[in-house]
Amino acid sequence: MNASNSNAIDPITLEMLWRRLVSVVGELGSTLRRTSFSTVVRDIGDYGCAVFDADARLLAQTPDSTPGLCGPLGAMLRNMLDAHPPATLEEGDILIGNDPWAGSGHHNDVSIMLPIFHHGRRIGYVMTCCHHVDIGGRRATTESRDNYEEGLRIPMLKYYRKGEINCDVLAFIESNVRSHQTVVGDIGAQVAACHVGAERMREICFEMEWQDVQGLADEIVRRSEEVTRAEIRKLPNGTYTHEAKIDIVGGETLVIRTAVTINDEDIVVDFSGSSAQVKPAINCTLTYTAAYTVFGVICLLNLPVAVNEGTLRPIRVVAEEGSVLNCTFPAPVFGRTAIGNFLPDLVYQAIAPAAPDRICAGAGATPMWGQYMFGKRRDGADFAPFNVSSGGLGARAAQDGVSCLAFPYNVGNTPAEVIESEVPMIVEERSLWQDSAGPGRFRGGFGQKYVLRMLEGDLGPVGEVLASFRGGRFIYPPSGVLGGGDSPNGFLSIRGTSDDAGRHVIVRAGDRIVSHIPGGGGYGDARERDPAMVKKDLQNELISPEHARKYYGYSDA
Numbered sequence: 392m393n394a395s396n397s398n399a400i401d402p403i404t405l406e407m408l409w410r411r412l413v414s415v416v417g418e419l420g421s422t423l424r425r426t427s428f429s430t431v432v433r434d435i436g437d438y439g440c441a442v443f444d445a446d447a448r449l450l451a452q453t454p455d456s457t458p459g460l461c462g463p464l465g466a467m468l469r470n471m472l473d474a475h476p477p478a479t480l481e482e483g484d485i486l487i488g489n490d491p492w493a494g495s496g497h498h499n500d501v502s503i504m505l506p507i508f509h510h511g512r513r514i515g516y517v518m519t520c521c522h523h524v525d526i527g528g529r530r531a532t533t534e535s536r537d538n539y540e541e542g543l544r545i546p547m548l549k550y551y552r553k554g555e556i557n558c559d560v561l562a563f564i565e566s567n568v569r570s571h572q573t574v575v576g577d578i579g580a581q582v583a584a585c586h587v588g589a590e591r592m593r594e595i596c597f598e599m600e601w602q603d604v605q606g607l608a609d610e611i612v613r614r615s616e617e618v619t620r621a622e623i624r625k626l627p628n629g630t631y632t633h634e635a636k637i638d639i640v641g642g643e644t645l646v647i648r649t650a651v652t653i654n655d656e657d658i659v660v661d662f663s664g665s666s667a668q669v670k671p672a673i674n675c676t677l678t679y680t681a682a683y684t685v686f687g688v689i690c691l692l693n694l695p696v697a698v699n700e701g702t703l704r705p706i707r708v709v710a711e712e713g714s715v716l717n718c719t720f721p722a723p724v725f726g727r728t729a730i731g732n733f734l735p736d737l738v739y740q741a742i743a744p745a746a747p748d749r750i751c752a753g754a755g756a757t758p759m760w761g762q763y764m765f766g767k768r769r770d771g772a773d774f775a776p777f778n779v780s781s782g783g784l785g786a787r788a789a790q791d792g793v794s795c796l797a798f799p800y801n802v803g804n805t806p807a808e809v810i811e812s813e814v815p816m817i818v819e820e821r822s823l824w825q826d827s828a829g830p831g832r833f834r835g836g837f838g839q840k841y842v843l844r845m846l847e848g849d850l851g852p853v854g855e856v857l858a859s860f861r862g863g864r865f866i867y868p869p870s871g872v873l874g875g876g877d878s879p880n881g882f883l884s885i886r887g888t889s890d891d892a893g894r895h896v897i898v899r900a901g902d903r904i905v906s907h908i909p910g911g912g913g914y915g916d917a918r919e920r921d922p923a924m925v926k927k928d929l930q931n932e933l934i935s936p937e938h939a940r941k942y943y944g945y946s947d948a
Contacts (some may be wrong), residue, residue, distance in 0.1 A: 462682025615701025687735025783836030831913020
């Protein structure tokens with residue numbers, strides 16, 4: 392069978408091989424998690440994997456990964472190929488890089504690329520990207536004044552040459568990160584995953600007696616683009632706008648202006664007019680902005696096919712250079728989730744009048760909440776985990792929101808057992824936050840109360856612990872939609888003092904960290920909610936009698 396002739400692929404074979412590609416990236420992700428050294432990859436799942444054809448077209452990506460790492464893999468691949476043209480790549484070469492403007496938006500996300508060869512012919516590429524908690528520089532803070540303070544910047548380099556590790560590159564990575572065993576171990580896990588992906592792609596060519604996978608790729612991309620454009624045509628043409636205020640570290644307010652234009656079978660999301668880039672390290676590169684915006688649109692379209700080059704072609708993202716959503720070098724970018732996580736919400740708020748059955752209300756999980764903690768245990772071991780905890784998802788047109796769901800960043804809530812085994816601290820409380828869901832005909836998902844306490848005495852840390860906190864919605868709450876109510880603001884206190892997120896804080900033995908992570912916004916008029924559903928929430932103590940009376944007009948009397 393000739394792979395260059397797409398007509399030679401019958402529909403059944405096409406479907407089987409298409410599903411097989413999706414399973415290949417799933418195996419990539421499993422390999423990465425099982426061989427990683429860090430909790431951020433193994434337990435939280437902060438990674439992305441993808442396979443591409445020889446023309447650098449996306450064929451499949453891990454569906455359970457975070458969009459901020461998966462989404463920019465195509466841009467990173469193209470930038471790598473600009474630095475190392477395909478004709479210069481040889482079997483056994485592996486490239487590495489972490490340029491925030493080329494890929495996922497900050498230094499901690501390191502990308503690994505392996506070109507796939509079959510019988511001496513280059514047939515595609517495998518990409519992996521992982522969040523590395525330690526990348527040198529200042530530790531996990533929005534206080535960096537420029538990009539140079541934010542850690543090791545790795546140019547597009549060959550990490551392996553013809554199957555041999557590049558000891559020079561390895562040496563400068565080991566010399567510039569604190570936890571070099573963990574960092575190099577996780578990079579090794581990325582390399583291992585890439586090899587698995589390459590082997591599976593070669594197996595397809597071998598079994599089908601193909602020279603390459605271009606014919607298969609042509610069919611996947613063509614059919615996916617047709618399906619995506621057909622789904623866009625179901626939406627009413629027009630330009631739909633929304634303006635949102637977002638609070639950032641220090642109480643400063645940014646404005647994000649969103650205009651979603653639907654023109655027959657294309658969608659353009661334009662953020663022109665949004666705030667300029669800022670001094671705190673929460674700026675977004677365009678690649679990162681595009682990743683989360685496109686993810687939001689793809690969720691809205693609810694396509695019957697997995698994400699690939701064809702599903703991406705009809706969607707375009709625009710942001711002015713120098714804005715907080717398209718910052719210019721050397722802007723600091725470490726905490727870009729503080730802004731980028733909002734983008735699907737803002738798309739939905741804009742397009743709600745045109746597609747009310749396809750959107751959800753504001754997510755209390757947005758932006759990501761969590762804690763970085765750096766210190767030393769009594770046994771002499773260092774710890775540097777990233778602990779993630781999520782709020783509630785907004786309500787939908789016919790269903791309540793989901794509680795404690797990591798949307799849109801799609802990583803796991805760190806298990807209490809994991810954080811207690813990694814850090815000398817105890818989880819005192821982790822519970823659904825009563826009354827934290829925005830009221831509506833369908834209410835939002837509930838957020839959570841999360842209380843951590845640093846242990847004391849022989850069980851506590853050695854000396855002080857350097858901590859940095861993620862979170863938001865301290866001033867502007869998650870929004871309801873189409874008449875639904877907002878949910879409460881987020882709350883963070885350290886040692887009993889209210890704070891916001893982003894700065895370095897010293898935590899000592901006995902200190903308590905209290906987080907109230909918001910629920911999601913409501914959908915529709917709360918007075919139209921089924922009284923039986925209100926009663927059920929009351930019985931489960933998810934809402935209080937006062938909340939039921941105030942928002943739903945409900946009383947047992």
